[in-house]
Each structure stands twice: as C-alpha cells, then as structure tokens.
Amino acid sequence: MNMQELIKPLIQKNNTKIVLIVLDGVGGLPNASGKTELESANIPNLNALARGSACGLHVPIAYGITPGSGPGHLGVFGYDPIENQIGRGILEVLGLGLEVKRTDVAVRCNYATIKGGIIIDRRAGRIPTEQNKILTDRLQKEMRRIDEAELIFAPGMEHRFAVLMKFPKPLEPDTAMITDTDLQKEGVTPIYPAPLSKNAEKVSKIVEKVINKSQELLKNEEKANYILMRGFSIMPHLTPFQEAFGLNALAIAAYPMYRGFARLVEMDTPSLKKDVKEKIEFLKQKYNDYDFFFLHVKKIDSYGEDGNFEGKVARIEEFDKLLPEILKLKPDVLIITGDHSTPSLMRSHSWHPVPVLLKSPYVLGGLCNGFSERECIKGELGIFPTINLIPLALANAGRLKKFGA
Amino acid sequence: MNMQELIKPLIQKNNTKIVLIVLDGVGGLPNASGKTELESANIPNLNALARGSACGLHVPIAYGITPGSGPGHLGVFGYDPIENQIGRGILEVLGLGLEVKRTDVAVRCNYATIKGGIIIDRRAGRIPTEQNKILTDRLQKEMRRIDEAELIFAPGMEHRFAVLMKFPKPLEPDTAMITDTDLQKEGVTPIYPAPLSKNAEKVSKIVEKVINKSQELLKNEEKANYILMRGFSIMPHLTPFQEAFGLNALAIAAYPMYRGFARLVEMDTPSLKKDVKEKIEFLKQKYNDYDFFFLHVKKIDSYGEDGNFEGKVARIEEFDKLLPEILKLKPDVLIITGDHSTPSLMRSHSWHPVPVLLKSPYVLGGLCNGFSERECIKGELGIFPTINLIPLALANAGRLKKFGA
Numbered sequence: 001m002n003m004q005e006l007i008k009p010l011i012q013k014n015n016t017k018i019v020l021i022v023l024d025g026v027g028g029l030p031n032a033s034g035k036t037e038l039e040s041a042n043i044p045n046l047n048a049l050a051r052g053s054a055c056g057l058h059v060p061i062a063y064g065i066t067p068g069s070g071p072g073h074l075g076v077f078g079y080d081p082i083e084n085q086i087g088r089g090i091l092e093v094l095g096l097g098l099e100v101k102r103t104d105v106a107v108r109c110n111y112a113t114i115k116g117g118i119i120i121d122r123r124a125g126r127i128p129t130e131q132n133k134i135l136t137d138r139l140q141k142e143m144r145r146i147d148e149a150e151l152i153f154a155p156g157m158e159h160r161f162a163v164l165m166k167f168p169k170p171l172e173p174d175t176a177m178i179t180d181t182d183l184q185k186e187g188v189t190p191i192y193p194a195p196l197s198k199n200a201e202k203v204s205k206i207v208e209k210v211i212n213k214s215q216e217l218l219k220n221e222e223k224a225n226y227i228l229m230r231g232f233s234i235m236p237h238l239t240p241f242q243e244a245f246g247l248n249a250l251a252i253a254a255y256p257m258y259r260g261f262a263r264l265v266e267m268d269t270p271s272l273k274k275d276v277k278e279k280i281e282f283l284k285q286k287y288n289d290y291d292f293f294f295l296h297v298k299k300i301d302s303y304g305e306d307g308n309f310e311g312k313v314a315r316i317e318e319f320d321k322l323l324p325e326i327l328k329l330k331p332d333v334l335i336i337t338g339d340h341s342t343p344s345l346m347r348s349h350s351w352h353p354v355p356v357l358l359k360s361p362y363v364l365g366g367l368c369n370g371f372s373e374r375e376c377i378k379g380e381l382g383i384f385p386t387i388n389l390i391p392l393a394l395a396n397a398g399r400l401k402k403f404g405a
Numbered sequence: 406m407n408m409q410e411l412i413k414p415l416i417q418k419n420n421t422k423i424v425l426i427v428l429d430g431v432g433g434l435p436n437a438s439g440k441t442e443l444e445s446a447n448i449p450n451l452n453a454l455a456r457g458s459a460c461g462l463h464v465p466i467a468y469g470i471t472p473g474s475g476p477g478h479l480g481v482f483g484y485d486p487i488e489n490q491i492g493r494g495i496l497e498v499l500g501l502g503l504e505v506k507r508t509d510v511a512v513r514c515n516y517a518t519i520k521g522g523i524i525i526d527r528r529a530g531r532i533p534t535e536q537n538k539i540l541t542d543r544l545q546k547e548m549r550r551i552d553e554a555e556l557i558f559a560p561g562m563e564h565r566f567a568v569l570m571k572f573p574k575p576l577e578p579d580t581a582m583i584t585d586t587d588l589q590k591e592g593v594t595p596i597y598p599a600p601l602s603k604n605a606e607k608v609s610k611i612v613e614k615v616i617n618k619s620q621e622l623l624k625n626e627e628k629a630n631y632i633l634m635r636g637f638s639i640m641p642h643l644t645p646f647q648e649a650f651g652l653n654a655l656a657i658a659a660y661p662m663y664r665g666f667a668r669l670v671e672m673d674t675p676s677l678k679k680d681v682k683e684k685i686e687f688l689k690q691k692y693n694d695y696d697f698f699f700l701h702v703k704k705i706d707s708y709g710e711d712g713n714f715e716g717k718v719a720r721i722e723e724f725d726k727l728l729p730e731i732l733k734l735k736p737d738v739l740i741i742t743g744d745h746s747t748p749s750l751m752r753s754h755s756w757h758p759v760p761v762l763l764k765s766p767y768v769l770g771g772l773c774n775g776f777s778e779r780e781c782i783k784g785e786l787g788i789f790p791t792i793n794l795i796p797l798a799l800a801n802a803g804r805l806k807k808f809g810a
Contacts, residue, residue, distance in 0.1 A: 001487055006467065362434060362751065364441070364778055380758075380778070382788035384468060391469030395756045402754055403466050404473035404486065405496050 002080060003387055004244050007400060011246040016332035016397040018247065019293045022076060023319060025301030027341025027354045027373060031309050037344060038355065038372040041313045043320035047370035054363035056381025057353035058389060060340050066351045072339030073261040078245060078390030079238055087176065087233020092162045094260025096154045100235055105165040105176045105203055108231040111135065111224035117189050122182065123159045124224040135224055136161050142217055146206045165206060171234055172199040178207060180230035190226065240266035245390060246399065250286055252279045253296035262294060276318065280325050287329055304342030312344050333396045334359040335389065353383050360396035407485060408792055409649050412805060416651040421737035421802040423652065424698045427481060428724060430706025432746025432759045432778055436714050442749060443760065443777040446718045448725035452775035459768035461786025462758035463794060465745050471756045477744030478666040483650060483795030484643055492638020497567045499665025501559045505640055510570040510581045510608055513636040516540065516629035522594055527587065528564040529629040540629055541566050547622055551611045570611060576639055577604040583612060585635035595631065645671035650795060651804065655691055657684045658701035667699060681723065685730050692734055709747030717749050738801045739764040740794065758788050765801035
C-alpha cells in the first residue's frame with residue numbers, strides 16, 4: 001500500500017496552517033575550510049529554530065540517486081517521484097512558463113543543422129536566443145493548427161524550444177508514446193517519429209507534418225535548418241493535493257517551472273515576479289485564505305550550480321534575516337528544507353540527503369545545535385525518505401486520525 | 406518478499422529465552438520543564454540497562470501515522486500491521502474479553518433511540534452500564550441461535566455492546582463484508598445491512614433478524630429502543646507465532662484486549678488479574694515452560710491518555726523498581742519498549758517513534774546515557790520499522806541462521 005492510500009482514510013480537517021519553505025538546493029558539502037555552506041553561513045535565526053525543532057535529513061529518491069528538480073519537488077509535496085515521473089516535454093514547457101492541460105502533448109525541440117541528409121550539428125551552433133525567437137515565431141505563424149491539434153511554439157534559450165499540441169478531447173495515457181527523432185548523435189540521418197501505441201498514431205502524424213513543414217520554412221537558414229523533437233509527453237496524472245491531503249494550498253514561487261510543479265498537483269499558483277522578501281509579504285497577505293503554503297527560494301540553488309560557495313552562503317544568510325517575519329505568523333507547522341542538495345563543490349544537484357527542520361508543539365527538540373547537514377543528523381527525524389515529510393506535517397497539525405483502534 | 410517469508414527458512418531452535426516487555430504508550434514529549442516522562446523519571450535500573458544495550462526508536466506504522474493498540478501490538482509481535490488489519494468488531498469483542506474463533510463473526514453494537522422511524526440518539530442517552538447489562542441479557546435469552554449461528558451478546562460500557570456469531574463451519578474471508586447499519590449520524594432513518602459478497606448473504610440475513618427481534622424486545626424502552634450494528638469482521642488470518650518464529654510464547658497481560666491480540670497469533674494467554682509485580686512473579690514461575698514471554702504493562706499508557714504527566718512518570722518508576730527481578734532471570738534477550746507513544750501533552754496515542762532497548766551479549770552498547778527518547782536516538786539501532794524487532798530478538802538469541810552462503 002502506498003503512503004497516499006494509507007493516509008487517505010485518516011485525514012481530518014481543522015484550522016491549522018502548514019508552511020513549507022523550500023530552499024532550493026540548500027544541502028551542501030565542505031569547502032577547503034572544512035565547513036559546508038550552511039555551516040559557513042551566519043544564520044542565528046535558523047540555528048535557534050533548529051534547536052527547538054525536529055530535525056533530520058531526507059532522501060529524495062534513494063541513496064546515491066541525484067534528483068532533478070521535478071522529482072525533488074514531487075517528493076516534498078508528498079508524491080512518490082519514482083511512480084510519478086514527469087516527461088521531458090512537460091518539464092520543458094513548464095520551465096518556459098506555459099500552462100499545460102491534461103489534453104496537451106508537450107515536446108522538447110532543438111534547432112539543428114542538417115547537410116546532405118546528415119545531422120552535422122544537433123544544436124545549430126547554439127544560435128543566439130534572439131534568432132531562436134524569430135525562427136520560432138515564423139514556425140508558429142505558419143503552423144497554428146495541424147489536423148485536430150492547435151500548436152503552441154515557445155522559444156527557449158539558444159537552440160532550444162518547445163511545442164505544445166493542444167487536443168480538443170481527453171487523451172489516453174499512451175497517447176504520447178512516440179520515439180524521439182533525435183538520436184543524440186551527430187553524423188547520422190535524422191529519424192522519423194514512430195508511434196509505439198495505437199493511440200499515439202494521430203500525434204505521430206502531426207509530428208511528421210511539423211518536421212516536414214519546418215524543413216520547408218527553415219531551408220534557407222545557414223545553421224538552424226532542421227528541428228529535432230523528443231520527450232513527447234502528457235501531464236502525469238497526480239491526485240490533486242487537496243484531494244490527497246485535504247489541504248487548500250498556495251504556491252509562492254517566482255520561476256515558472258516551480259509554479260508548474262505546484263500546478264501538476266493543482267495548488268493555486270499565481271504568477272509572481274517577486275524576491276524573497278516580497279514572497280514573504282505575499283504569504284502574509286494570503287495567510288487567511290489557505291491551509292498550506294509552499295514558498296520557493298530559488299537563488300540558493302543557482303549559486304550552488306555556479307560553484308559560487310560564498311554566493312550560496314550569502315543567499316542562505318539573506319533568507320535567515322527574513323525568517324523572523326515568517327515566525328511572526330506562528331504557523332502550526334513550519335518546515336524548512338530543500339528539494340535536493342546542490343553542493344557548490346560539485347556545481348550540480350547531488351544525491352546527498354537534505355537537511356530539514358520541522359517546528360510544531362509536538363517535537364522533542366534539543367538535539368541539534370543548529371541548522372546544517374552535520375547537526376541535522378543528530379535530530380529526532382533521522383535519515384528518512386522525503387515522501388514522509390507531508391504525513392509528518394499533517395500529523396503535527398492534528399490532521400491525521402489514528403490508524404486502527 | 407515480506408519479513409516473515411525471509412526469515413522462515415533461517416529459523417533454528419535452541420534453549421534461549423526471549424523476554425519482551427511492552428510498557429504501553431511509554432514514549433512521550435517534553436512538558437514545560439523541557440523533559441519527557443522518561444527523562445523526568447528516576448529510573449536508575451532502566452538507565453543502567455540502556456547504557457549496556459542496543460538502543461533505538463521504532464516506527465510502528467510509518468512516519469506521522471499514529472497506531473491504535475491493535476496495529477501497535479501486531480508490529481512488536483513481528484506482523485505487518487498494514488497488511489494485517491484487525492476489524493472493529495473483533496477489537497471490540499477482544500476488549501470485552503470474549504474468546505474469538507476463526508468460525509466467528511464479530512459485531513460492534515450500540516443501543517440507540519428511534520422515534521417515528523428516525524434515529525434521534527445514536528447512544529441512547531448513554532444509558533447506565535447496569536441497564537445495558539439487563540437489556541443485553543434480555544436479548545441473549547431470546548436469541549441464543551438464529552439460523553445456523555449461535556449468538557453471544559456481551560455488554561460493554563454505557564450504550565455499547567458486542568455480538569459474536571458462532572458458525573459451525575470455517576468461514577470464507579469475505580463472509581463479514583456487510584455494510585454498517587449505523588450511518589454515524591442522527592436525524593436519519595436506520596439502514597438495513599447489505600451483503601457486499603455472496604458469502605456475506607447468510608450473515609446479513611441473521612443480522613436482519615437480530616435487528617427485527619431486538620426492536621420487538623426493546624419496544625417499551627424509553628431510550629434504548631433500537632440497536633445499531635457495525636464493524637462486521639472475522640479474525641484476521643495470522644500465521645501462528647510458533648509457526649512464524651519457532652517460539653513457544655506466553656502472554657502475561659491483565660487486560661482482555663491485550664490477551665486478545667496475543668491470542669490472534671496463538672500465544673498462550675492465561676487469564677490473569679495481576680499487577681506488575683505479580684506479573685513478574687508469574688513470569689518467574691513459567692520461565693522454564695516457554696521460549697518467549699510477552700509481558701504487558703498497561704497503566705503507563707492510561708496515565709498518558711489522561712494527560713497525567715506525573716502519574717505516567719510514577720508508573721514508569723514503579724516498573725523500574727521491579728526491573729531487577731526480571732534481570733535476575735538473565736534472559737538471553739531482553740527487549741523493553743512500547744507499542745506506541747502516548748505523550749501526556751497530547752492525551753492520546755501519537756505517531757512518535759518509540760524508545761527501545763535490546764539487551765543481549767551481542768550488542769555494542771555504550772552509546773546512550775539512559776533510557777529516553779533523546780538518548781535512544783543516539784543508539785545503535787537507529788530509527789527503524791517496528792517489524793524488525795522480532796528478527797533482531799531471534800538473531801540475538803542465536804535463533805537465525807545465515808542467509809545465503
């Protein structure tokens with residue numbers, strides 16, 4: 001029995017508030033000083049909070065497995081990231097800020113260079129983003145609709161773009177089972193899409209037409225004279241957050257992709273161009289309207305990905321200064337954690353368990369002397385799968401009945 | 406593969422003794438002093454024992470899930486409490502001290518008040534227990550047998566009672582799949598039982614006759630003039646403890662429900678009206694006759710449920726004073742733990758992991774400075790699912806062979 005099935009009959013509602021702060025990529029590793037980013041940061045508020053909280057480390061997927069942002073967020077939202085995989089096409093369009101429906105097929109695309117029938121550059125020499133916009137606009141104007149699908153072309157960075165095919169009717173789960181046209185190799189002839197299921201045939205035909213029409217429209221381009229398409233996918237069917245956990249949820253996130261993850265589980269996801277301070281202001285404004293708040297802090301991860309240890313430390317310190325504003329709200333349950341670790345040393349996401357603190361009236365506390373990887377290990381939550389975080393939040397909020405009598 | 410399947414081929418017998426002490430609800434949370442019940446208690450014997458034992462915390466069901474007494478005990482007995490759920494009717498009759506067989510269907514019942522065909526009080530004004538006894542006796546006398554079933558009516562407290570239907574032949578697993586006649590709402594017409602399977606039809610017919618006959622027998626009662634029936638259930642089919650683990654087991658418990666749990670797995674369960682000291686005396690008397698002893702200490706939980714922090718502390722201290730008597734027996738493996746936590750602060754069972762110590766010659770020890778939630782976290786067993794406790798006991802008793810070569 002999976003976790004959501006186990007807890008569904010136990011859920012009870014009340015007036016408690018749960019606040020989940022995701023400090024994206026917060027976990028780290030020591031630099032030459034021997035200290036991690038969290039250990040190097042001057043974070044008196046987080047440290048004091050950790051001393052009175054239940055602390056631990058959560059494992060997003062499994063020991064040794066580095067999560068992408070999608071699986072990382074699904075886990076902290078209480079969804080099994082292995083059972084609920086998000087297709088590459090869907091991730092791409094969410095990242096570009098497009099709204100995706102259950103009747104859409106999403107595709108990740110590259111401009112490429114073809115010569116004599118052979119792909120000689122899969123990235124079309126990384127054409128400038130500005131040129132990408134012009135070309136993608138040209139494709140859009142000439143292909144607003146093919147067969148029964150409305151098409152949306154969305155430019156990305158350099159050679160990347162995405163296509164969304166909007167169908168009029170609900171789609172079968174195997175509708176997007178189509179082979180990639182990109183072999184991820186150069187010096188080969190491009191391949192045509194092949195449907196892997198009966199239901200995928202209509203989509204495959206549209207894809208074929210898009211490729212042919214694009215080739216015609218791009219034939220005079222020096223570099224971007226062909227398109228490669230892959231990661232055909234539809235929205236994963238996730239039980240809405242409200243239905244799974246009985247919580248009316250608001251996502252406070254500035255980046256489209258993170259709002260997209262929250263939208264996958266039907267949280268409210270207003271479009272916000274806000275910094276952390278403004279996000280906390282927004283949390284205060286909306287505090288009476290929801291049960292659950294997901295507040296996303298992106299920049300900590302970005303500096304980690306850049307290998308900028310000091311920059312990551314500074315963004316953690318910036319959050320620490322703002323933390324008292326959140327504490328003033330006195331949420332019944334406050335969780336501060338990350339969706340994964342991003343050690344500056346590695347310049348990438350990593351598999352390392354993620355520090356977490358949970359503050360509520362029903363914790364032991366007193367086991368950790370601060371908020372860091374090495375202190376959280378001493379905490380009462382131990383090292384545990386991320387999927388347990390939401391049940392713990394619900395329990396601490398008095399929102400779960402007893403199992404059995 | 407589940408745990409029992411994994412260990413079954415590894416089990417070997419020897420002359421070791423395993424003693425499992427369940428201090429019901431022993432885990433707690435800090436009060437205003439910052440200390441938990443275990444931390445507040447003067448327990449020199451438990452603390453000394455913990456220093457030389459393998460300690461940890463066990464999770465009865467899952468993070469955030471609060472176990473009832475049934476699932477809590479199944480876990481410490483080595484049975485998966487999610488796979489083996491105990492029906493409400495069975496729990497009720499076990500609590501009332503009735504002996505249940507695999508050929509029985511158990512039902513939880515309420516006296517209720519009906520007026521003009523509408524349930525106006527689901528609890529019949531909580532009639533006195535004495536009156537309940539008189540009424541239940543009347544029902545028993547007039548309904549000793551219906552169709553092929555012998556009926557046993559057992560009064561409980563106030564408006565509660567139970568019915569056991571004893572059939573002459575083994576029952577199919579879906580025999581008790583019958584809808585509750587109690588909608589758990591007032592101001593509604595009562596509903597008739599509906600069988601949800603072919604095998605449930607014969608039971609459903611008996612239930613209908615019981616309801617009709619009761620209405621006739623109770624028609625002149627002012628309050629208790631109707632009965633509501635729910636939680637129709639048969640005994641879960643659990644592999645007997647002896648068969649699963651190769652242990653000849655004795656349960657030493659005073660409360661009927663806990664003996665009932667032990668009887669579910671076919672431990673010997675003599676009826677005992679004994680306090681803790683007398684239970685330990687009984688353990689000594691029977692020490693040569695069994696391999697495994699489950700000794701249940703109820704009152705610690707009761708004070709926790711009452712929110713009586715000092716009372717819970719006192720009962721823990723009382724056990725501590727008696728502990729040397731158990732140690733004198735020098736059991737090969739001694740486990741002291743609870744079936745769940747019951748923090749006085751919460752006045753209820755809770756989801757918090759339960760402190761456990763395991764004493765044997767094959768432990769590291771030296772990691773914890775006493776027996777408490779915060780000390781056990783430092784121990785060599787970590788935070789682990791309760792289901793692992795019995796395999797650990799068997800291993801420490803030399804009763805498990807190597808897996809593979």
